[in-house]
Amino acid sequence: MKVGYVALIGRPNVGKSTLINRMLGEKVAIISDKPQTTRISILGIKTTDRGQIIFIDNPGIHKPLHKLNKRMMNFVYSALETADLICLLIDATLRYGHGDQFVIDSLRDIGTPKFCLINKVDLIRKDKILPMIDQYKDLLEFKEIIPISAMKGTNVDVLEDRIYENLPEAEKIYSDDDISTQSDRFLFSEIIREKILDQVREELPFVTAVYIDLIEDRGEDPEAPGKTKKYIKASIFVEKDNHRKIIIGRGGSLIKTVGIQARKELERLLDQKIYLDLQVRVKSKWRDSANVLDLIEQQ
Ligand code: GDP
């Protein structure tokens, strides 16, 4: 058996969640076309007859500007050092920039073997791919540079082969049915966050956090004998009162849409009737407030 940890890193929006979902075939990581959906690492576990690949989905590496980012950075670095393999994802449609340079520099001193995955190649001309591979070859010592499309599945089988080649021989760590060690709370809060991101444009999503206050089964569903109804209460934290107004929307319309969409997805996921109670709370500077961070990290 080949068993090991694979850290996925790259800019927000590069396609990490899409790749995890593609490889695992289930919705473990939340996908959004807006940056920075996943704040906390998610483990996705792929078990096959060849072994077990344990993916660590990291928030993008950023320069540590405030406390949240510092915590994230520490998390990212410890994950990178304990991983058996690092996969750096690159967005083929974007120009190489300062952010990329920073990530490459951060990786230089980490001894873990590294792959460079050039993602979204379905969006670029084929003749652009080889020059990109050459460019990344010179930037850092990569064991493999693989052009992929996480969305279309292109080369994902090749990637899986190469990953197995680079994992150590070991016993499986998780049982065959485990696909994720993330808690229900975290998954629920990410579903709500995803619906907020869908509804709100602007910069607001960067200062939104969702905390699940309560999950409770409340009696049998009269319309579905044998199934209970579930009550989920969640707080949406924002930094300013005008952010709260934006999330609530005119006459409560935006939060209502968020609530309906999140409820529908939760009902599909859990296959039971859900009551979803959303509260929007103003907590100024929550990003620097250790209490709120602790709450969210514990989910
Ligand atoms: P993350 O922030 O790195 O986790 O990125 P996501 O997985 O959430 O993806 C961000 C956006 O890029 C989503 O709209 C995805 O559908 C899109 N995306 C991801 N991979 C691909 C790909 O291979 N091709 C195309 N065309 N879009 C992709």
Ligand code: MG
């Ligand atoms: Mg993501």
